[in-house]
Amino acid sequence: MNPFTTLTAAAAPLRAENVDTDQIIPARFLTAVTKAGMGDGLFAAWRYDPTGQPRPDFVLNQPQYAAAQILIAGRNFGSGSSREHAVWALTEYGFRAVISPGFADIFYNNALKNGLLPVPLPEEAVRLLLDLVEEQPDVQIQLDLGAQTVSLPDGQSYHFAIDPYRKECLIEGLDDLGYLLAQEAAITAYEHSNTKN
Amino acid sequence: MTQTPKTLFDKVWDAHVVKQDAGAPAVLYIDAHLIHEVTSPQAFNMLRQRGLRVRRPDKTFATMDHAIPTRQTEMTLWPADAAHQVRTLRQNCADFGLTLWDITGEVQGIVHVVGPEMGVTQPGMTIVCGDSHTSTHGAFGALAFGIGTSEVGHVLATQCLLQAKPKTFAINIEGELAHGVTAKDIILAIIAQNGTGGGAGHVFEYRGSAIAKLSMANRMTICNMSIEGGARAGMIAPDETTFAYLAGRDYAPKGREWQAAVARWRTLRSDEGAVFDREMTLDANKLQPMVTYGTNPGQGMPVSGQIPTPDQLADPAERRALLSALEYMGLKPGQPIAGQPIDIVFIGSCTNGRIEDLRQAAEVVKGRRVSDSVWAIVVPGSKAVKAQAEAEGLDRIFAAAGFEWRGAGCSMCLAMNDDKAGAGKYVASTSNRNFEGRQGPGARTLLMSPIMAAAAAVNGKVVDVREMI
Numbered sequence: 312m313n314p315f316t317t318l319t320a321a322a323a324p325l326r327a328e329n330v331d332t333d334q335i336i337p338a339r340f341l342t343a344v345t346k347a348g349m350g351d352g353l354f355a356a357w358r359y360d361p362t363g364q365p366r367p368d369f370v371l372n373q374p375q376y377a378a379a380q381i382l383i384a385g386r387n388f389g390s391g392s393s394r395e396h397a398v399w400a401l402t403e404y405g406f407r408a409v410i411s412p413g414f415a416d417i418f419y420n421n422a423l424k425n426g427l428l429p430v431p432l433p434e435e436a437v438r439l440l441l442d443l444v445e446e447q448p449d450v451q452i453q454l455d456l457g458a459q460t461v462s463l464p465d466g467q468s469y470h471f472a473i474d475p476y477r478k479e480c481l482i483e484g485l486d487d488l489g490y491l492l493a494q495e496a497a498i499t500a501y502e503h504s505n506t507k508n
Numbered sequence: 509m510t511q512t513p514k515t516l517f518d519k520v521w522d523a524h525v526v527k528q529d530a531g532a533p534a535v536l537y538i539d540a541h542l543i544h545e546v547t548s549p550q551a552f553n554m555l556r557q558r559g560l561r562v563r564r565p566d567k568t569f570a571t572m573d574h575a576i577p578t579r580q581t582e583m584t585l586w587p588a589d590a591a592h593q594v595r596t597l598r599q600n601c602a603d604f605g606l607t608l609w610d611i612t613g614e615v616q617g618i619v620h621v622v623g624p625e626m627g628v629t630q631p632g633m634t635i636v637c638g639d640s641h642t643s644t645h646g647a648f649g650a651l652a653f654g655i656g657t658s659e660v661g662h663v664l665a666t667q668c669l670l671q672a673k674p675k676t677f678a679i680n681i682e683g684e685l686a687h688g689v690t691a692k693d694i695i696l697a698i699i700a701q702n703g704t705g706g707g708a709g710h711v712f713e714y715r716g717s718a719i720a721k722l723s724m725a726n727r728m729t730i731c732n733m734s735i736e737g738g739a740r741a742g743m744i745a746p747d748e749t750t751f752a753y754l755a756g757r758d759y760a761p762k763g764r765e766w767q768a769a770v771a772r773w774r775t776l777r778s779d780e781g782a783v784f785d786r787e788m789t790l791d792a793n794k795l796q797p798m799v800t801y802g803t804n805p806g807q808g809m810p811v812s813g814q815i816p817t818p819d820q821l822a823d824p825a826e827r828r829a830l831l832s833a834l835e836y837m838g839l840k841p842g843q844p845i846a847g848q849p850i851d852i853v854f855i856g857s858c859t860n861g862r863i864e865d866l867r868q869a870a871e872v873v874k875g876r877r878v879s880d881s882v883w884a885i886v887v888p889g890s891k892a893v894k895a896q897a898e899a900e901g902l903d904r905i906f907a908a909a910g911f912e913w914r915g916a917g918c919s920m921c922l923a924m925n926d927d928k929a930g931a932g933k934y935v936a937s938t939s940n941r942n943f944e945g946r947q948g949p950g951a952r953t954l955l956m957s958p959i960m961a962a963a964a965a966v967n968g969k970v971v972d973v974r975e976m977i
Contacts, residue, residue, distance in 0.1 A: 493668075
């Protein structure tokens with residue numbers, strides 16, 4: 312996993328609530344057996360019309376947001392299916408962080424396992440950020456995972472919460488598997504102590 | 509000596525913590541791991557890249573359900589990508605020595621229908637699968653939740669997951685369901701009241717007199733949609749209904765082990781005085797058949813009601829969500845949902861694809877005809893459900909009415925196979941998600957119970973099934 316420490320980048324405003332993983336990547340893109348190519352399916356139904364032409368009104372098709380590495384969206388982002396493909400689609404497209412008032416649990420976990428930083432901020436702060444990036448698409452937003460802050464060029468700053476263990480894993484680029492494999496003795500002992508196992 | 513009263517969730521969680529380092533999530537042991545063709549290939553790739561084996565093949569069970577066509581079983585006629593996924597799953601199961609319930613065999617179907625049928629799902633277990641509707645298995649008093657593909661890899665390699673402990677949320681459902689009101693209506697009413705994010709970070713425990721009376725199929729319907737309420741898991745304490753369902757199933761304990769297991773399972777209930785982080789109560793007596801009108805499962809209403817108007821919603825975000833949903837759905841604020849024309853009816857899915865669901869739907873359909881304007885399909889949840897339905901003659905009832913009768917799979921619940929609703933079409937569906945495009949690009953889903961969907965098929969529009977039974 313690529314480490315995440317700080318990021319200063321432009322953001323794209325997605326003014327929608329309850330963005331579910333079927334929107335992030337529709338099921339018809341899930342027939343692959345690798346992770347590659349998921350970025351092409353990102354928000355496919357919103358990005359493209361039925362003939363495959365880009366919909367000019369969708370935010371990711373607007374040139375002023377072409378460089379965005381941060382996505383800002385409404386509440387309950389990533390609800391629905393457990394498909395990790397949703398996270399792979401966002402990261403392959405080029406996003407490194409998502410800001411929302413709240414995330415669905417499985418999406419949140421999946422994001423952390425792929426170096427995509429989920430940033431929960433209060434509803435009001437998200438609304439202000441959406442307004443700001445709509446007015447100034449090139450505004451550079453600074454994410455500092457160590458300090459757990461989202462900072463704007465005018466000095467305004469918001470604090471966000473993250474579990475200390477997950478934060479450490481992101482900063483170091485560590486995945487869970489190394490930790491779990493190191494627990495082999497404890498796992499075997501657990502299995503022996505539980506005869507039903 | 510008194511012990512602190514524990515919830516059902518706490519008992520199952522505590523029994524599975526292998527290790528808890530300070531400042532780290534718990535190492536949680538997994539008793540059963542279910543896999544399918546869509547969310548597992550990348551996990552097996554990871555095992556190969558890192559030279560790892562599957563730690564407990566005896567606790568890992570695979571089937572194929574998501575991408576497979578349900579129209580025919582001849583693989584040469586399948587879309588190439590679905591066939592490739594299925595072949596990949598076969599290869600992975602062969603290479604790593606896993607049990608595979610293949611479409612060529614007698615046992616196969618939607619992973620959350622087959623697991624319980626085979627008796628793999630048991631009270632007190634931890635069960636995971638790379639599928640959010642793993643919450644279904646909580647109906648047996650298991651802690652069961654959906655995971656991403658990275659975590660599928662972790663469980664394959666170590667039989668464990670690193671998990672932060674969720675909070676608990678008691679949902680008390682008291683009273684008696686009226687005739688024509690079902691388990692699906694209970695869960696749709698809970699989500700309508702609580703929102704699709706309402707359960708985030710929590711595990712639901714459904715309890716109360718209305719739950720105690722439900723069959724296992726009905727309990728599975730409710731736990732299945734816990735994820736639609738934002739909770740990763742939902743649980744119901746096991747009781748005589750649970751034990752009667754499990755007795756004699758392939759993987760259920762036998763003989764003396766069965767007796768010991770039942771004795772152990774009887775302790776799996778929330779203690780008197782156990783404290784939940786949150787609690788809500790629902791009066792079953794007041795429930796009506798529910799129908800969704802929007803693009804998330806929380807946008808549901810009683811069949812006798814009118815679609816909300818924006819001025820009824822105080823919250824600007826909710827207003828925006830309502831307007832955008834109604835625009836997609838082609839519905840109007842204030843419109844009664846009864847009478848809404850329907851183009852397609854889908855009866856099936858891990859929510860409502862069990863034999864009890866099909867029996868109830870067939871009861872409504874019997875002696876009637878599907879409306880000329882409707883394309884209607886029944887997709888049994890598993891081969892066992894299909895065989896049982898055929899033994900009871902349900903297939904003939906459906907076929908005589910004009911329904912297509914299919915093989916087992918997920919089918920139009922998520923439209924990964926060729927069962928897709930066309931753009932703009934209204935689908936009365938017994939599945940679990942009414943998201944934009946879920947049942948095909950541009951398709952418009954109205955979620956409801958199997959008997960409500962059957963009634964919609966016959967009438968070509970949303971009707972109150974209570975007027976027909």
